[in-house]
Amino acid sequence: MAGTGKAHLRDQGDILLRVEDLVVEFPVGRTGLKVNAVSGISLDVLRGETLGVVGESGCGKSTTGRAIMQLPRPTSGSVLFEGRQLTEMNGDDMREARTRMQMIFQDPISSLNPRRKVRDIVMEPLSIWKRGTSAERRTRVDALLEEVGIDPQRALESQPHQFSGGQCQRISIARSLVLDPTLIICDEPVSALDVSVQAQVLNLLEDLKAKHGLTLIFIAHDLAVVKNISDRVAVMYLGKICEVAPSDDLYRAPAHHYTQVLLNSIPVPDPNAATARTAIEGEPPSPVLPPPGCRFHTRCPAASDVCRNEEPKLRAIATGHFVACHHPIHGDEVAVSVGQLNSEVLP
Amino acid sequence: MTATLTPTPTPTGTVVYAKARRKVPQLGWMFGAAWLTVLGICAFAANYLPFIRSYDAKIQVNGRAKKYGLGPGWTAWFGTDNSSHDVFARCIYGARQTLIIGIGATIIGLTVGGLLGVLAGYYRGWADRVVSIVVDCLLALPPLLLALLLIQRSDQIKESITAIAWLTRSEEIMITLGILSIAPFARIVRAQTLALRERDFVLAARSVGAKPRRVIWREIMPNLVPAMVTVAVTGLGILIAAEGTLAFLGLGVERPQTWGKMIDASRDDLGKAWWAAIFPCLFLFLTVLSFNFIGDRLARKFDIREAAV
């Protein structure tokens, strides 16, 4: 399954963020065991692109997002943001770099300080970095709040618990925009919201991205949501990347068996479509003792000996479409055309 | 066949099964608040209130000052004590002294304990280890023994450390009780801080570039206030009772007498003049009870677990 591999990293274009061989491990109490949350992944994001990272719980996607922000610092790997190596920065430089990369969290209400007024919360980043005068800060905050659809007067007087989940998420978005960042990492921002509110927030993110020229990394477990908002999608399983492809290609022609399973499992709101889909057996293995070779082989319908022993690396099977699998779906065509593609895709 | 507009009429019509019942009114804390307010006003305005005699006023019976001359009655509401002073007036002045000591000790405990707790909870690692050891040591000290040692030997201590020679007895008690209350406060604050620092809004503040000091001050502290207030109020009750115990053991403040001291002074004559000891007891009981009621209510309101107190 997904292994380390950098075939999918691009060399051309305005690369805003480039992550290489990221590893994040957490010790388990004092047993000496480690949770291998992220085991050697590489990603890159072009300026103005939206990269979706999708996977189920325990795959390491949230940990990846936080590791990019260095909160906490990853165990190893390189994170190049705007050409600067984040992993080597000291505390003060890192704090300064953080003004250009922001994060939005999953639980809208707990991501806001319950005892402060909303406007103060949104103004906090400006106060920390002492940008502008008091009056200028207020104007900027009010403008942003209006942009996300929150009444500034109400924000002045009210605390987070007086707003709904969707509104709290908008407030979080406003707060993340106030320092004018280039990159926003969204960690499951709509998972805790109702369906209709989810649509509002997704549309809002698209609008803001266009207006402020943002680059987004959108982490979620819902493939339909990720597909809707992303240009490019990376699928993760148990700390590794399985597949990277443009959103439409991923759905149209998934190459990795796990991606296929994910697509099959998603309940479609159409009674005629829900036919003859067999759910996958079993549960994901523990990240403390991940399986050798391809990490998905224990549940993969196409697993063979090579899968049990050798970890597959990411390789191209179509333009911009990379998969880490020894037997990708449409495998025969892959073997033939890879040779041709290599010269086209990798300049 | 699913839902249809059923033409069959309901046999019972609309049936009301359960009516809303009024909640049981919570009287405890209201009583507590009332008692403390009245007591507080009397205590701190005692000099100006006409119905409270001055501290040293002696009430004469038949023209002479008599020990325990009067029982509770019209002239002296709570009777007189063994020096013919008005027990009621003494209770009020005693309230002032007791409350000052209690509040002072709580402030000391809360400030030092709170600071230690926050640092330990936020920074973890070495800070946490050191603070935990300190707290464990404090908890291991037998409180009564420590109090006895410190206060009985206070004169000697004051001789050797001239810097603190100016401490009066009441301040010594305040400091001792304050020291003893550091550990419980530190533990509660540490526990709350540990929980708070994992919350998303703290992570959000850090991700915006806030320095630790700012994160602690702006994000964590405001959220600690409910827990601290609750524990402080309940702790105040405990400290007042503790002061009473110390006084009862002879370590009280001489002047003005605290309730504990009054009880101590009159306990031998309990049979003869019960009023001199019972009324201060009653005041002590009602005051501690009030703090407990209010502390309970706050704990329920803020959903705090008080296991560490």
Added chain:
Amino acid sequence: MSIRIQASTRETDGPLLELEDVRTHFQTPRGVVRAVDGVSLQLERGKALGIVGESGSGKTILSRSIMGLLPPRGTIRQGSIRFEGREIGGLSRRAMRDVWGKEMAMIFQDPMTSLNPLMKIGAQIAEPLRIHLDMPKALAWTTAEKLMQDVRIPAPGRRLQQYPHEMSGGMRQRIMIAIAMACGPTLLLADEPTTALDVTVQAQILDLLGEQRRDRNMSLLLVTHDLGVVAGHTDDIGVMYGGKLVEMAPTAELFANMKMPYTEALLQSIPKLADVSHTRLNVISGRPPDLVNPPAGCRFSPRCPYVQPRCREEEPPLIPTVEDPRHTYACWYPVGSPQYLETKERRRREAEVAA
């Protein structure tokens, strides 16, 4: 007092569960919250009914009202809930205990907190067997093992001795299902059973529920906010909004022929895999209604893109469609009506002008 009525008096014909004008209101400091405000429906034996709604629609309170799991104080209940012909709506908890487990069972949303952390799994599954069916301990544990096999838990013998924290979310949900099935109830209520689970595990659990239902000829009331979940696993769907049922139809019919603008808007606001990326999602403006002071007239009127003056004044009743009497909806100007089409055309033209 047991309410297990003898077989001769139990109605075996007719619907398994019948709700008539059920209302559940709560007394709060802010006023009376009308969480469920007049819901009527019927559920046949062996059928699956999905109740779909967002937060604040009243769907969870509805399922709790049926089970009788409401807080005792401050709750005002009206209406009739009949299970197998017997009125269960007004029964006390003590009387309901005879119904729970044996006749009716419920599984909840959060598998992490729904199991007793200090009790072995085997004991938790065996408990209803011993209480309701008076099984001796050894037999109960053997039956528990068999139940775990039914819900496809691998190595059930070993798992019997484990504790909940040793199992994953998906497995705990299976355990919950096993506990619910233990005494063979005729009705299973599932309150968002898969919301907290991963999507692959969700598919497994839903398949499992369907399988159990067919094997035991059990009825299922599935409460969820996810239209996708109900599309594949229910026979009928009821859509709730603001405490009321606004549309009810057989599943295929509902998706093919939606009448209520809310249902249509809900479906359109879900991102679908089949859409191209960056498809603009249709948004329902505004927020769910205040259940203390619900809007006059139709509860959806403040947010409905096709609202007409009559909608704000008069509350529409549930009426059947012309095509299919099983499909009922509550709207004065449903999808497809002349006023609806007119408004839609007008909005389309406005959007073109603005673009």
